[in-house]
Amino acid sequence: MTDDLMRAGSLDELYTLLKPLSTGPGWNKPAPSLWDEPRKTFVPFRWRYDQAKAALGAAGRLINTELAERRNLILFNPVPGNDYATTRTLLAAYQMILPQEKARSHRHTPNALRLIVDADDGAYTVVDGVKLMMRPGDVLLTPNWCWHGHGNESPAPAYWIDFLDTPLIHALEPMFFEPHPETYEPVTRTTTESPMRFGWEDTLRRLSEAAKTPSGPYGTQIELGNPAMATISLHMVLLQSGAETAAHRTTSNNIYAVAQGHGASVIDGQSFVWSRGDVIAVPAWRPHSHCANEDSVLLRVSDEPVLQKLDLLRCDAG
Numbered sequence: 001m002t003d004d005l006m007r008a009g010s011l012d013e014l015y016t017l018l019k020p021l022s023t024g025p026g027w028n029k030p031a032p033s034l035w036d037e038p039r040k041t042f043v044p045f046r047w048r049y050d051q052a053k054a055a056l057g058a059a060g061r062l063i064n065t066e067l068a069e070r071r072n073l074i075l076f077n078p079v080p081g082n083d084y085a086t087t088r089t090l091l092a093a094y095q096m097i098l099p100q101e102k103a104r105s106h107r108h109t110p111n112a113l114r115l116i117v118d119a120d121d122g123a124y125t126v127v128d129g130v131k132l133m134m135r136p137g138d139v140l141l142t143p144n145w146c147w148h149g150h151g152n153e154s155p156a157p158a159y160w161i162d163f164l165d166t167p168l169i170h171a172l173e174p175m176f177f178e179p180h181p182e183t184y185e186p187v188t189r190t191t192t193e194s195p196m197r198f199g200w201e202d203t204l205r206r207l208s209e210a211a212k213t214p215s216g217p218y219g220t221q222i223e224l225g226n227p228a229m230a231t232i233s234l235h236m237v238l239l240q241s242g243a244e245t246a247a248h249r250t251t252s253n254n255i256y257a258v259a260q261g262h263g264a265s266v267i268d269g270q271s272f273v274w275s276r277g278d279v280i281a282v283p284a285w286r287p288h289s290h291c292a293n294e295d296s297v298l299l300r301v302s303d304e305p306v307l308q309k310l311d312l313l314r315c316d317a318g
């Protein structure tokens, strides 16, 4: 074989001989491996809460939490070949749990968090044995390898939006998952004070005290955690009525969820109106700006910590 390679009389003959060796000529690649700036692979998109709520209502009749590990709706980015990721590294999903239901405890390497949209007193998450009540606007963390399960002792269905870094973990491959040996993790205590919980009242207080930058790229924003988790940063963004944020683009992927208010975002020239409970995907390097019709609060979920650690975070005015 080595002799055959040495004697190759043409490039085509050389390519033919190289192929079974799983080797290819770098000067004749089928596609370039370098390009001048990030490609627009994933697209901007908006998912509506009223539609998700209707679908989850149907799912509530059709599937229970015995059959489904989680009753959730995956918000997959509408690009060919994708049926899972919301952006390159992040996933968002709507989830609902009916009164008296419990979603069993498990743990996994993907980092996860949830923004509570609608819940009455009695809906909860248990994280590593600590019971955290769910109230609208609260953000609850379940970082890498923390046990977590959910339950609802209220008379109304509870709805929230999950965010996970599963697409990143799929790419890097360190996926581990384990169901809890007791199915439902026993509760050791109940609290509102936990590093796993960012309460809505606290968010509103911090936003009211923050120096106002309504025309900044992210309006007036506060960070939840520093960062909230190793791969995901969380910010609460206050958009003041009528103010437009500065258009910008970033190499990080952002997913916005509307905690309060309504308005519109222009993402790479496309306009998306939104209201409470909606989810908006802003894939990397898409110029975008927001404008609110009333004072509004968005949760911004981003893979910034990953880009930062790898020295790959770049932002500009778009």
Ligand SMILES: [Fe+2]
Residues within 6 Å of the ligand: 106, 107, 108, 112, 148
């Ligand atoms: Fe989970």
